[in-house]
Amino acid sequence: MHSAWLIPVLPLLGFLLNLLFGKRAGKAFVSAAGVGSVALAFVLSVVAFKVMLAAPGHRLEIGYGEWMGAGAFSVPLGFVIDPLSGLMMLVITGIGFLIHLYSVGYMGEDKGYGRYFAYLNLFVFFMLLLVMGSSLPLLFVGWEGVGLCSYLLIGFDYDLPDDVPAQAGLKAFLYNRVGDLGVLMGMLALFAAFGTLTIGDILVKAGHLGPQLGFGLLTFATLMFFVGCTGKSAQLPLYLWLPDAMAGPTPVSALIHAATMVTSGVYLIVRMAPLFQLTPLTMDVIAWVGAATALFAATIAIVQTDIKKVLAYSTVSQLGYMFLGLGSAGFAAGFFHVFTHAWFKALLFLGAGSVIHALHHEQDLLKMGGLWKKMPVTGWTMLIATACIIGFPGTSGFASKDEILYLASLKSPVLYWMGVAGACCTAFYMLRLFTLAFLGEPRDAHAHEHAHESPATMTVPLVVLAIGALGATAFGWPAAFGGSFRIEAFLEPSVSYGAAAAEGVVRHGGNPALMAAISTALALGFAWWGWSSYKGGLALAEARAAKWPFLHRLLANKYFVDEGVDAALVRPLRWFGNLLWKLFDVIVIDGIGVNLPAALTRVSGDFIALLQTGRVRNYVLTMGLGALLLLYVFLK
Amino acid sequence: MAHLLSGGLQGYVAVALLLFVIGLATVLLRRTLLMQFMGMELMLNAANVALLAFARWRGGDVQGTVTYLMIIAVAACEAAVGLALVIGLHRMRGTTDADRTASLKQ
């Protein structure tokens, strides 16, 4: 499997081809290079996956020598393929391929076609590096690289007059960067602790340690890693960028901001799971932040009118569930939600994209309606996805979310109820979305008239994704309902790599069936409420908004967090920067420290020059005084 | 103090030094170039007085007189150049007041 390097390099090649020749070569070339490279990568990933499964310990380590290093510090250039990364590779290249395919239709008319595929390919490359990298710095390469691609793709329509995409891209990059700092500091701490940054070595060394109490290097490192996750995976408080990121093309939202990149935080934690298990404090933080995010974002999603914004907040919320699962020591559960979420959220986005495409880039839910007839494929697939996300029994969402909620309930009932509340909100807004878009009367007749089903390159991926979304249950089905959580066993080699004794996850006690029943029942209730609230148009919703204006405004404005950040952080920083510059740099250092001495020198020169009166008597007098001075020195 | 007046070496040297100071004072206090010029002549003369007095007390050293000769030649030379300068200045500026020829300054 030495040729595993081909897997990431193929998309890179696609990137280079499209970057260099994308403009001059035709669309066919771009599509071939862009889609083909990912398709090939997918095929190779499948091969690699199989080889991995056959390998002892389900683990392939491939090394290509040293990447960077100095002194005692050395980072190998190497890949690890194990169940965790293998599955991620499949998701990335698989869903990635579908979305590439979908983009051929969706972006067909765009003038930046070549550029688009270049970026997308580059993203796949970085994402693959992220999951395959055998060391933290290599993972970090992918980690930051996907951020870059996200930045580039969000700001893809850079020349729009209102600047929104560019601003959103900037915002995404910066919020991500805050998280990246966390990862960076985490790496520093780990190197200080273990003297290596190779993931395997760290885990092996960590495996010899018992659970760590107090605030040591390890806790610091894991907390910092989690900070990184909050940035990349849009958790509180760094989630703000993700809703704005919807300014990018819809397939990008599907691939990057729903299915793959945003889940890399989960990947990181699962990858370092043994380490996190050593630091209970961090685990608590993760769980609580996850639960809070799940609930918080879900409430905001209720009142959003932009179809993609709803989905974005939904993504944030779902990511919160994943972290809730991780924090509750359900690494496999959390990751399983990543897996299922990848399918149905990608599907939701692509479906939304299909709608948007049909309506000529109309994204306002309030102007949609009645599309069910016009766009059957989209409608059906969207319905499946909606069912998944609200955890309709039998769907993959049901399987993954309820496992998480169950595990959370073991950790703390409060977490569980937060999760349930979030699930209720989810059910409500998803049905709201679906009802507003597909059911009821068309609210914009003109747009409705021109609406049409999308071309095959777009619908085929929808169908495939829908199948995937439903079929993901094959990997895990709650034991309480007669299934087995196969993915847990499957991931075991990754999750407990290096751990001396597989301590496993506490998953005894409680009543999983009851827990699931409560949450599902409540969610379905809210789903019905959502449907009933909007099936007759907007009147009811408007009435409710009028009734609770404060609440509505609070939610519609996303709790004013953006404004708060602006007022509390951005503006003070700029103000402080200005102060440093104008007051400190220009006046204190340059003025008092540099120019003032210069001016004083000059002024004293002016003063001394006055002694040169031009009168020769005066000169002789000075000489006389000089003589006096000399005589004094000689005679004293 | 009394032996300063008795015609001893100290008296001569004292006279010489005082003469030197008076010459310098002339240069310092008088504005007229010619007066300052005379002050300088006094200063040179003061040196002569001291020189010959020392020569006398050094056993009538002939070197003293020889040096004296040189000095008066130098004084004459200075007089020549100095007076030429005063004349030149007077031609150019129409003044022999040192304080009025102060256009070069600072």
Add this chain to the structure above:
Amino acid sequence: MMAKDFAALWPLVFPAVGACFLPLASLDREHDTAKWIRGVLYLVTLLALGGSFFYLADLWHVGGQPSFEALRMDRLAQFSGIFITVAAAITVLQAWDHFHQEGWVKAETLSLLLFSVTGMMLFTATSNLLLMFLGLELLSLPLYALVGTVRTRPEASEGAMKYFLTGAVASSCFLMGTVLLYGLTGTLDLSRAMASSAGSDPLFLAGAALLLLGFLFKTSAVPFHQWTPDAYQASPHPIAGFMSVATKGAAFVALLRAFPGALSLGAAGPKAQQAFAVLAVLTLVLGNLTALVQTDAKRMLAYSSISHAGYLLLGFVAGTPAAYTGILYYLAIYLAMNLGAFGLFTAYGLVGEDTSYDALRGLGWKRPLLGLYAAIFMLSLAGIPPFGGFFGKYLIFKELVGTGHTSLAVLGVLASLVSLAYYLRFLVALFLQAPTEALERRRAEQPAAPAALASASLFVAAFIVVMGGLAQGLLIPGFAQRAIEEGLKLVR
């Protein structure tokens, strides 16, 4: 007497003879001397200087010469002789152009220059106080006249008068000092006087102080400096350069002979060293600060030459043979860079008194080569490596630090920082400031006369400055150090 006995005298004879005969050429001549006569005059002057130079260069290979009376043609005197003749030769080259630009070509000027050269050589080649005094007068009197020689310039006579008056007072002091030393020791020889038992007598010390004043006046150390800017500004550019270099150089070499060579023998040595320290500080501070605020480039150079006296005095404060070597080396480089700097005015064809920075505007680009020279001279004056000026300062500062005068060294570098500001000001005028329209018009109306010889002299000067930065091996141990070691008989 054998011819060999005159060996010490010959270097003086060439310029003296030249000086005596040159005036004859312009007697009974009409205002416009024929050009070939002018040429011959300058050639004769150069020959007189060249004869002396080559004779000295020849002597250098031989070493010290037997004295002629009190005239000692040892290596130090040879050094100063070479120094003075080179300076004078460069001056003569520049003078040709300058006086033609001014329309004032006179044989008297050259004669006076040669007299002054003779006086300088005498001044530096003896430790006999009488001869020193005569040398001092012989170098000063012609200079008084030279300052005012271009009588058409309104400020010439004023500058000359100021120089004369202050100079005469200073030489009176020198004379008084001489007399007091003679009186208390009975000898006119400085070394013997200093070594005598009367060394700590207060009157003797007063005499030494007055004597020192005479030297310091010529070096234009503060507070005996105030004549300098006025006299330089009044004099023709080459003469100003000559005064700033040769007079100062001769004074410092004579000071070397007087002080480390003789005065250090008695009680006056440490006192002198203290005085040097005080005056060096004063000179550095006042010279640099005043130079900083000048609006006239030539005046700035005058003040800068004052400040250079400060650096040289720092060498005396350090008071080691290496420091004295540094002084001589500094002087050698200073000769080239300062004569070069003053020569720029001639090369650029500035006549009359208008030597303000504004008059220099934009000239740097007119003739790039001259601009290059200007940059070299100014940066070297500021002590920026890799030019010779840096090494002069290096040698002196190194000894200062080595002898524990670190604070003085710090003052020195701060002073050179200030000096950098005004030397850059000069370059700013040359390269950065666009000429005003009036200036452009004036330049168009009165195009600067060509100044081929001045430019050639600048090339020589620039060459010396650059070589001073690259070939210290030749200049420092081979020239300056030998002059100190074999001239002052100081062993290191």
Add this chain to the structure above:
Amino acid sequence: MFAVFALITLLGAVLMLLQKNVIQAGLCLALSFLGVAGLFVLLGNPVAGALQVIVYAGAILILVLFVIMLLNHHEEEPAERARPLQRWASVVLSALLGAGALALVLASPGLQALGAAGTPVEPMTLERVGTVLFRDHLLAVETVGLLLLAAMVGAVALVKKEL
């Protein structure tokens, strides 16, 4: 006798310093020079005394007076401005130097010793002077010759009308 001539010398000098009229100042200077000549004679050096009268009082002073006449400025020009600082600083400086000079003379042991050891000497003669002058000081004589020529050339260069 010494006191008298010393008094004449100093008095003449001080008077010169204080004269308003330049010609009168010149005459006072002549008086002072004559006093100096008298001192020289007292020192047993008639040669110097004679030279003093001939060269200084005769040649140089006449030259000065001649120039004064030539320029036709007998009275000092009125001052542009009073310069009290210059004046008082000068007075103080001169006083300090003068007092210092006297103090020095009194305090100098070398001078005292020399004065005490003074022996009467025979008067200076021109012959002795000439002999020493041309035997031991040839270089100085030549230099003075050059100096005179230089001064002449300089003076001519400075003032000659048709140059």
Add this chain to the structure above:
Amino acid sequence: MTTWMSTHLLSFLVFSPGAAGLALLAFPERQARLAKLLGLLVAIALFGVSLRALSLTPDASGWLFLEHRPWFSVAGLPVDYRLGLDGLNLWLALLTALLVPVTMLATWSSLAKREGTFAGLLLLLETGVLGALLSQDMLFFYLFWEGMLIPTTFMIWIWGGEDRRYAGTKYFLYLASGSLLWLVGLLYLAGQAGSFSPELMAQAAAGLSLHAQGWLFLAFVLAFAIKFPIFPVHTWMPDAYSQAPVAAVPVGMLVKLGGYGFLRFVIPILPAAAARHSHVLAVLAVVAILFGSLVALVQRDMKKLVAYSSLAHMGFVLLGLASLSVIGVQGALLQLVNLGVSTTALFLMIGMLERRAGTTMIADFGGVASRMPVLTGFWLLAAMASIGLPLTNGFVGEFLILNGTFTSGFAWGRVAACLATLGVLLGAAYLLWMTKRVFWGAENADPDGGTAKLAQDLTARELAALLPLAALILWIGVHPRTFLAPSDRPVAQLLSDAQAPAPAAPALGTAAGSAPLSEVHE
């Protein structure tokens, strides 16, 4: 010829550009084009020659190439002609040789006047920079160190903006002030050592009192800190950079010497003082990082923004050096190369924009990407490198520095490293915010604004100038070992000679399974 070259390679590299430069200065204005062309050819040829250095192998004491002979000696204090190439300066020297032709190409048509003079000054500067990089004798070093101010000042003066006179003079005086005071310290130490060779100076310094060492350290650091520049002695830099659009690049060429000099001379000569005062340096470094970033955030002029950003980057370099750990120092050394590459690229591109638009104010632009897509691409790459994105050079350097600092064993190490990471964040903020305002968005509608005047994308020459830099950005990022390997041994040697404190051993899990719990609770 070859034999001469094989013994005088460094002399040739150092002095031939200067000689050529002087010759070019004498070219009259009307032959400026010829002069420019000749300059470019010379620069390219020199770069070619400099590549010979890559084939050298180090000798027993680590020199790849050494020329050593006595130069002159006064009063028992010899000054040597000593040029040496080793792992510490190899890449910096090669980079310098590369940047000269790159600068010439990039500014090929942006100079309104005196193009020949520019080429000449640039070559003179090359002599200065290479000389300083290769000198192994302190006084010899000082000559180049100080001498290189001359061409730079003239560049600022001649091709600067409105305030060029002030900026140029300030630049010269500012830098000279530091080095002149340093000279005093240098002379003192040389007097003690009886030599200007760093090795002997180090021996002499070790014998001095800590007090004296502290003063010497101050004198040494001041000179290098100003050149660096380090807060708070950096204020020459915004002026110099912003007033000299074209010359900003040459200025950038020589700032790396501050860090290099510190590494090459301060640490080995005054190791005890360096270790004692390292916390001061670290504080300064962190302040520089944060201060530079925050101030850059609010700049309105692109050049000033990049200038302040380089202040922040220099803070990283200093931090790495102050850590006195192999990792940190290696990172700092690499970061010096990085700055030469990516900051230069940024400046070059700003210059290209300025040539077309006549302005560098951010507000004058907007939507440049649609007019100059290729430039935008290069800009993004360089900006990402400057931000420190992985797979670009900036990441490797910054990461090594942070790593070295964190594990340096100094008490301040961890806090400083964590604070410094904030600089990484702010770096992204100011640079990308500026990118957004300049390159993204709709085209600036103002017909007098900058965007409207951007008629043409990069020319072939500009492309040729940027390509090598882009290649280096990626090369260093992808395969940093090429650039780190030569300095491995010298840095380790230098730090062990300097007896730097041993870096903290890994706190956990070094000896398999035996790490006691107590170690974790810090």
